[in-house]
């Protein structure tokens with residue numbers, strides 16, 4: 001089904017090339033955050049954690065089972081789900097559509113114990129990083145756009161083959 005072009009990104013950051021500039025767009029006031037949406041994750045820990053617990057994303061297009069992280073990922077064992085907007089995006093290059101989103105369940109090595117979540121959602125049609133990033137793991141939360149603290153996410157995701165996203169929507 002989906003995944004992952006790890007081979008094509010091996011040069012990013014590893015070959016002495018300068019990574020693409022990451023823009024830092026402001027949070028988009030136009031983007032909506034509906035806690036009852038089944039397809040679009042709301043932003044912000046207070047809305048997003050209960051939304052994740054409700055499990056709406058489990059009806060998205062998901063990997064069949066948790067797997068070890070794929071280079072250059074540092075996510076640990078995980079299982080990713082893509083919403084219909086990401087999943088049905090036309091193949092090619094360029095930005096994904098607004099509100100394309102992924103939820104990644106993060107697992108302990110037993111592939112059974114859920115230890116957190118990573119979430120990405122396309123918020124602005126920016127040529128640089130137009131994504132909202134969220135991660136909750138080991139009692140630590142990362143929540144925001146390309147500015148701190150989500151810079152840690154974009155620093156690696158800018159190496160992805162298309163629009164900061166490693167998932168390959170068919």
Ligand code: HEC
Nearest residue numbers: 069070072073102118119120133134135153156165166167
């Ligand atoms: C060191 C590199 C690296 C860092 C840092 C990183 N990621 Fe990822 N991420 C990956 C790779 C590689 C994949 C796909 C393969 C995998 O998950 O094993 C991925 C997949 C994802 C996915 C599934 C959608 C996609 O792009 O494939 C989400 C959601 C995600 N990451 C969110 C985050 C968030 C949020 C942060 C910051 C808190 C973050 N990531 C930090 C490398 C990274």
